[in-house]
Amino acid sequence: MRVSLGELAAKFGCELIGDPEVEVSSVSTLADGSPGSISFLANSAYKSQLQVTSATAVVVRKSDAGHCPVCVLIADDPYLTYARIAAVLYPVKSFTPGVHASAVISPSARIAESAHIAAHVVVGDDVSIGENAFVGPGSLIGDRCEIGASSRLIAKVTLVQDVFLGQRNIVHPGAVLGADGFGNAQSASGWVKVPQVGRVRIGDDVEIGANTTIDRGAIGDTVVENGVRIDNLVQIAHNVQIGEHTAMAATVGISGSVVIGKRCLFAGRAGVSGHVTICDDVIVGAAAVVTKNITEPGVYSSFFAAEKDKTWKRKVARFRRLESLNERVKQLEKAIKKNGG
Amino acid sequence: MRVSLGELAAKFGCELIGDPEVEVSSVSTLADGSPGSISFLANSAYKSQLQVTSATAVVVRKSDAGHCPVCVLIADDPYLTYARIAAVLYPVKSFTPGVHASAVISPSARIAESAHIAAHVVVGDDVSIGENAFVGPGSLIGDRCEIGASSRLIAKVTLVQDVFLGQRNIVHPGAVLGADGFGNAQSASGWVKVPQVGRVRIGDDVEIGANTTIDRGAIGDTVVENGVRIDNLVQIAHNVQIGEHTAMAATVGISGSVVIGKRCLFAGRAGVSGHVTICDDVIVGAAAVVTKNITEPGVYSSFFAAEKDKTWKRKVARFRRLESLNERVKQLEKAIKKNGG
Amino acid sequence: MRVSLGELAAKFGCELIGDPEVEVSSVSTLADGSPGSISFLANSAYKSQLQVTSATAVVVRKSDAGHCPVCVLIADDPYLTYARIAAVLYPVKSFTPGVHASAVISPSARIAESAHIAAHVVVGDDVSIGENAFVGPGSLIGDRCEIGASSRLIAKVTLVQDVFLGQRNIVHPGAVLGADGFGNAQSASGWVKVPQVGRVRIGDDVEIGANTTIDRGAIGDTVVENGVRIDNLVQIAHNVQIGEHTAMAATVGISGSVVIGKRCLFAGRAGVSGHVTICDDVIVGAAAVVTKNITEPGVYSSFFAAEKDKTWKRKVARFRRLESLNERVKQLEKAIKKNGG
DSSP, rough: OOHHHHHHHOOOOOTOOOOOTTTEOOESSSTTTTEEEEEEEOOOTTHHHHHHHOOOOEEEEEEEEOOSSSSEOSSSOOOHHHHHHHHSSSOOOOOOEEEEETEOOOTTTTOOOOEEOOOTTTOOOOEOOOOEEEEEETTTEEETEEOOOEEOOSSSSOOSSEEOSSOOEEEEETEEEEEOOOOOOETEEEEEEEOOOOOEEESSSSSSSSSSSEOOOOOSSSSEOOOOOOTOOOEEOTTTTOTTTOOOOOOOOOOTEEETTTTTTEOTOEEEOTTTTEEESEEEEEEEOOSSSOOSSSEEOOOOBBBBBBHHHHHHHHTTHHHHHHHHHHHHEEEEEETTT | OOOEHHHHHHTTOEEEEOOOTTOOOOOSSSTTTOEEEEEOOOOOGGGGGGOOOOOOOOOOGGGOOOTOEEEEEEEEEHHHHHHHHHHHHOOOOOOOEOOOOTEEEOOEEOOTOEEOTTOOOOOTOOOEEOOTOOEOOOOOOOOOOOEEETTEOOOOOOOOOEEEEEEEEOTTTTTSOOOOOEEEEEETEEEEOOOHHHHHHHHSEEEETTTTTEEEOOOSSSEEEETTTETTTTTOOTTOOOOOOOOEEEOOOOOOOOOTTOOOOTTOOEEOTTTTEOOOTEOOTOEEOOOOOOOSEEEEEOOOBBBEHHHHHHHHHHTTHHHHHHHHHEEEEEHHHHTTT | OOOOOOHHHHHHEEEEETTTTTOEEEOOTTOOOOOTTEOOSSSGGGGGGGGGGOOOOEEGGGGGOOOSSEEEOOOOSSHHEEEEHHHHOOOOHHHHHHHTTTOOOOOTTTTTTTOOOOOOOOOOTOOOOOOOOOOOTTTTOTTTOOOOOOOOOHHHHHHHHEEEESSSSOOOOOOOSOOOOEEEEEEEEEEEEEEOOOOOOEEOOOETTTEEEEEESSSSSSEEOTTEOTTOEEETTTTEOOOOEEEOTTEEETTTTTTEOOOEEETTTEEEEETEETTTTTTOOOOOOOOOOSSOOEEOOOOOEEEEHHHHHHHHHHHTTHHHHHHHHHHHHHHHTTTTT
16 A cells, blocks of 8 residues: 555644655564555664655654654654554455355354455354455354454454454464363262353453464453454463453463453563452562462562573572571671670 | 253163253353252352252252252262263254355265264365264365364364364364474474374364364374363474373463373373473472373372562572572581580 | 494494394384384383393393393493484385475476475465475465475475575474564554565474464574474474474473574573673573573573372462561571571
């Protein structure tokens, strides 16, 4: 898609420095700019790259706009404006409504005329698929699932059963929503499966990453609210609740019945123990393990950064002898006391 | 399914306090009970919820049964009895025997008359599928796999090849069993793949979670014994052996050739290094990393709980200076000695 | 496949001690050897097993060859030579060229005559599939993907779009390459998706494990160079670059824009924070979290080994009181000074 800078400036309320007739048709980094590309500068620390960019235009903050040798669109939040411009330049591939001949559809399924059901999809009983929804190739939509208008299941998505997806969701390949939670009761002869009978309810404008798993509730539902972002290979166990606009990076693991507030951020590999409640606006650092309720917004951590194995091992050895170090300090304190210290 | 309390009491050997004619048809939590639902109280700490539940009946321990305003089924282990009642109320969906027209089946495959092969399944050479087995939509059963009677592959399960599944197993969507283990030999020109020629052997009554991977053995087999429970996104490497009734929560990772005993429990994100042996009845805590053999039953841990980033960082800084703290204590000891302490 | 020891010795440049006419047809461990099997001894510590093996032949180092009761092939690197022999004994299953009737192929796709497209595969627009490539059942090859000659997608592999696979690659089931990276810009009304428009470029001779995810670049490409080995359930985020012959064990997570050198090794569950650069020949230990650039080859670690929960908790408690221990040492230092220590 080719768009003029004048059009972009008008559409996104940017001040334009340069020729409004100039067109861009691709995005680039500052370093890899090329004629026709538009780039952005979000972090002023990289400002020097503006001087050498071969991009046709850049989106920058007002304070970074001076002396830029190429066309400039000024925005309060260049990254956000870049995101919106990129969405114009790279529109989502359009699709033809209809059901592919190879799809296998239950007679009780209700599929909107404008929806697209791709090759090798299977749609179960009493499923409902909304207007302009896209169900990509190889996906499985199990019994009683509902897919809201304009939601896109890219490909090979599995909604096992009783999964309610709202509108404008994006679900990436390999994601499995609605599998049984991990419920097992102990008996004298081994584990007895605890039937998982709850649902998965996903709000609107949610994005769910590749190979991520979101289990159905054991009794009640597993709930993901509007605007949540979940990256790849994330595990969301049964009966978890995730508040609006919370985001989770890849390989995060959330145990059963955890309740997470709004606008939380989970860095990669963070984990939460079962039945923990986390309030709004909490940031959980990389690889941190949350084991108790968090009632105060802020950043929470519990990881050690990698360092040379030799120095790390020395520290671990000292850590192992903390008890005896403490004992030695105690002896010193006694000795000092005796000496009248 | 509607069932009378009298019938449930008789079936599961419970004492019933209340009208045996009363029927229940669903399960609920105590808090979200509704007419016709049955709930349970497993943890006496939540006993007060019994007073306010709107469930029609509850399963409780004898000691918790007093003053309960609704019908009561008394059980030694309320959670276990609840699990069995739920299985009555929510029977597994029945299926019609037969092979879907869209399935692609090798002529050398032997499929029991009573088995169900769903849409878009592919069945390879010399496969054997037992009585009442269910192979859900989009699954792949590779060459020489065997699926025992009454096993259920929910959907999109991949048995790559040479996978032996016993009876009454449940495998959830996206699970991949029998992929090559990670075997690489170094050569002057880079990695040389070490052919993986072993099998995967799964016992009876095993449940395997969504998107979990269990690799085939390098030479011998990867073995999962009867009654094991494995949650989502778990990695079981080549030649691992897992003893009966062991359970693993989501995102656990078990490295190659690890041998795990019976009745072990692995909390979420626990990991085990290659070639380690773990005896029976071991509990490995969340995110713990087991690097040496464990020969004594008990609980093993190695994680730090998340806390406020500021206080955490202060502790990490102190940890980094443990060597110098130790040195300071040594100096003090010398000084005290000199002072005749 | 049956092969004589004489033939193997000639093919791989080994000295043979024993009858060159003797044939082997399978591989085994030393402990589980059987007539017709060939085994190997890579670690001299297990040398005693040579005496009791029932294998027909073993591959050993010269220094371990003495007194071995069975046929011996002498090799400088027994594991490497074993790998090559195993590849002879267990050749990759051959396939018939052609496209399965159930596959759905875009008319604009170019598929080599010698390639095999299995059942229920979907091939998108402008795809190119090279000579002798194998696309296993249930795979999806999205728009504009290229698969080089002799690459094998075992089954159920998803190349979402714009994925370039070189030659002789192996991709295991459930792997998802080319899904959108995790790019989100904050706005007053919630997250705004940042279009991900880069590609995934995989070199030659790469192996990618089951259920692993490799995201497309945000702007530029995500790049995996020749000879890289990636195990199961690994996350490779957008714009990561992985140098030649680097290997990553299962459940490793690499955040966005990380640059990794050649010949690095990542043990299981290791992770790297965003935008970090790691030089060649770095070994990252199990569960280590790399947060800063690494500019020097060597081993890097940051994990604690699991131990009995009781002793672990005691250490953690001491760790929590490091600040006060430090304070106590400070007081002692003052007291000593006062005492003239």
